[in-house]
Amino acid sequence: MTQAETVLSVEGLFAQTASGPRLLGSSCARCKSAYFPRSESCHNPDCSDPEMQDAQFGPYGRLWSVTTQGYQPPAPVITQEPYSPYAVGFIDLDDQPLRVVSRLRTDSPDEVKVGCRVKLVLAPLGLDDEGREVVSWQFEPMENDE
Ligand SMILES: [Zn+2]
Numbered sequence: 001m002t003q004a005e006t007v008l009s010v011e012g013l014f015a016q017t018a019s020g021p022r023l024l025g026s027s028c029a030r031c032k033s034a035y036f037p038r039s040e041s042c043h044n045p046d047c048s049d050p051e052m053q054d055a056q057f058g059p060y061g062r063l064w065s066v067t068t069q070g071y072q073p074p075a076p077v078i079t080q081e082p083y084s085p086y087a088v089g090f091i092d093l094d095d096q097p098l099r100v101v102s103r104l105r106t107d108s109p110d111e112v113k114v115g116c117r118v119k120l121v122l123a124p125l126g127l128d129d130e131g132r133e134v135v136s137w138q139f140e141p142m143e144n145d146e
Helices: none
Strands: 006-008 014-017 020-028 052-057 060-069 086-093 099-104 117-127 133-141
Touching (some): 020 117, 060 133
Parallel strands (some): 006 133
Antiparallel strands (some): 014 020, 020 052, 060 086, 086 099, 117 133
């Protein structure tokens, strides 16, 4: 048996760096506004002469809101088979004034608490139509959550 090929869920949204997983976004060199996903322009109406740069965000944040995906979402969402409910949350990143939505990596989706500390990880979502393991960014609740 050969090891399944691994693919990223979406190119250009996240990457494994030498420092660990990071989200790929943009920041404005003039006003420092941060954007995820990347933005070609600055949306700050008070920003004159914006200058966009690629930026990496993460890996730490705090869970602002959470819910459980109780039913299996339709394609193109990739899930494990057989389906098992998972948690989805909004995360306030530590290093930027950004709130991002993400699947949460946990075996107990109903026990995740708003306000807990989370860390960015890359983790499998399931298999695509070609049998390849699809990996995406997720946030994992931290054991020591202070
Ligand atoms: Zn700007």
